[in-house]
Amino acid sequence: MLIKPPSDIPSPEITSEAHYHSRRTFMRAAAAAAAGAAAAELAGPVVRAQGQGGTALPGVNPSPFSTSETRTGFEEITSYNNFYEFGLDKEDPARYAGTLTTRPWTVRVDGLVRKPADYAIDDLIKASRLEERVYRLRCVEAWSMVIPWVGVPLAEVIKRVEPLGSAKYVAFTTLLRPKEMPGQRSNVLEWPYVEGLRLDEAMHPLTILAVGLYGKTLLNQNGAPIRLVVPWKYGFKSIKSVVRIQFTEKQPPTSWNRSASQEYGFYANVNPEVSHPRWSQARERRIGEFFRRPTLMFNGYGDQVASLYAGMDLKKHY
């Protein structure tokens, strides 16, 4: 069964040209206003990458999985990013990601699956199923945010493509396009960025494929147009700008593990008791807060996910 998008799908492709231009005008006005503010000018304002994201996603359903904690501001979420495809500094993605073309976008689903295909993003994500998931995000660098994602459970997508019984893992790949991703011209990491989950982790109801945040489609610096979000794992597991989802029998390679296996494991579950070899993971700085706060086991999602790792030595499987 091919999944047809409903006709009311809020797709940027059907953004009217007038609306598009009015946004342009607004952006120009905003840019002019920003330039006029001498203080902001001196402080070196980060030029916000827009790309083709930022379109409102109406009719998003709330979710019981959402936290009621204070959300990190849109400004912070969209200006402080690790996305090495666009540079190493936290501000680089917001500066340089704007040029990335995210439409059209297809995701190749292949490997041990009954329905392999190149899926248009709107065929993969049913707009009517979009949920808001307000999740904590804990970066391996010991900072954290609370982000209102918009997406669908990955399990829904997986069920639809029907993995074979032999599939044990799900591998994800980020777009490789050095022309539009300047960071890929350096060899800081091996490109393209790859990540993976055990199939049961991928099927867990907390795991989502996100296409938006704060009720709007993702901006490029946040991994537009489609990314993974696994809230109980360190942020680098939540791979951005996904172009391929592959079902495998063997544990797939993951980028940071390949880069430094002593420091980044396949599981990368948030764990205050297992230090990064070079720094403690016991505390974190929530963006916007002054004092560090204690980091919670599984980033506070232990009740939901601890059973996935029953009997495993988490010091060994970090």
Added chain:
Amino acid sequence: MSRHLNRLVTLAGLVPAARLVWEAIAGGLGANPIDAITDTTGVWTLRLLLATLAVTPLRRLTGWNRVIAIRRTLGLLAFFYGCLHALTWVVLDQFFALGLMLEDLAKRPFITAGATGFALMVPLAVTSTAGWVRRLGGRRWAQLHRLAYLSAAAGVVHYYWLVKADTTRPLRYAAVLTALLGARVAWRLMGGGRRAVGVR
């Protein structure tokens, strides 16, 4: 002349700190201001330390002898940023969590290296006055102040160990430090070493 040069260097050297203060007030430090302050003060410590070490090679290379007058100023500026960097860690980052800081000092090599680099700067800053040069004697003073190389090396290692994968920038500083050390060794091999001692 040298006094003017020193004033100019001091003013220029304080610009990054002034900019930080301004950005902190204007809200231009981004989503993680404490990180931004840590980063800026750390990088300027290293830059100024390397600039300090570059003064003597520059003098030898160009024969511009007056440049030696700004060496102390550069060194003290490096120490100033080192102090800001250390204070940022103690006050803003850790907020005096003594136990955790001691644990970090012992268990996190990059913090150990950074603290070592900073600790090595302290005796150099203290003995930077003309009085101390006299008291120690030019030769011993110069020997003591070779610790600046060690401090810079500790700083570079500190930087190298703390980054995740992007070693490009720390390696740039390592390259500069290596070149400066190499210049010193080369110059000594060419038989000019003794003359450098005691010159201030």
